[in-house]
Amino acid sequence: MxxxxxxxxxxxxxxxxxxxxxxxxxxxxxxxxxxxxxxxxxxxxxLDTNRSPLALTLRGSLLETLRDEYQNAFQDLGADTLNLLQQRLIQGLRDPDVQRSYWERHVSRRRSAVLDALQAGQARGEVRGDVDLEVAIDLINGAAYYQGVVRGDWNSAEACARIGAAIDMVWESIRARP
Structure with a gap:
């Protein structure tokens, strides 16, 4: 079905x-x-059939893990995946109920892996305790989606570099300082 x-x-x-x-x-x-x-x-x-749950596995520092995950997240997107991604945007913009339902049922649970990693970073002293982690996720996700949605460039080396640079900028604002 x-x-x-x-x-x-x-x-x-x-x-x-x-x-x-x-x-x-x-x-x-x-x-x-x-x-x-x-x-x-x-x-x-x-809209969510081709999405797999995000699982962040810490590899080195939290910064390295975030860069790795986000820079590789859009590699190898097939035509069907891109089509459904477009439909997610279109359907959500056309119908606020679809947008809210998609957020509640799918997006919010996918963000939990990143939130867990950032919270672990706080516990390890990598991330400042006063950081609004939801805002940090919004900034990183926004930079990543901007590459594909606005620039139309989901997975070029340049898009990956811009995503990495955005993560570095966010990191500079949230990292714990000695």
């Missing part, structure tokens, strides 16, 4: 209906509605 929803979202993002989903998936209408009570719920689930 979810695969059919993804196909519809990629090919007919603005006008697919629950009836279209029933036809495409080959399951009953009742089965679709048991899983997703509304079209919005289907869209939110479909």
């Amino acid at each position: 979810l695969g059919a929803a993804v196909e519809l979202l990629q090919h007919r993002p603005d006008d697919f209906t629950m009836a279209d989903l029933v036809r495409r998936s080959g399951v009953s209408r009742a089965a679709v509605y048991r899983r997703w009570p509304s079209r919005k719920d289907v869209v939110v689930a479909a």
Whole structure:
């Protein structure tokens, strides 16, 4: 069912209906509605199908780990992944309910690995205790997304360098000083 929803979202993002989903998936209408009570719920689930949970494994310092993870996060993005990423942006901008639901169900839990790493950095004395870690994540994520969304450059060496430079700038403002 979810695969059919993804196909519809990629090919007919603005006008697919629950009836279209029933036809495409080959399951009953009742089965679709048991899983997703509304079209919005289907869209939110479909938007996240190709995303795997982020797991940060500390390799050296926290700064090195953040640079590694973010600079490699957009490598090897395929056409389907980029299409769904575009749809995440489009659908969220068109419908604030989709945007909120996507945040609550998917984005907020993905940020938890970065938040955990930053909190561990605070506990180890790498990050100042007074830093608003949510803001730090917003700054880093914003720089990373800007490369693809605004510049249209998800994974070039230049985009990776800019992401690394942004992380370095954020790091300078949050790192603990001796």
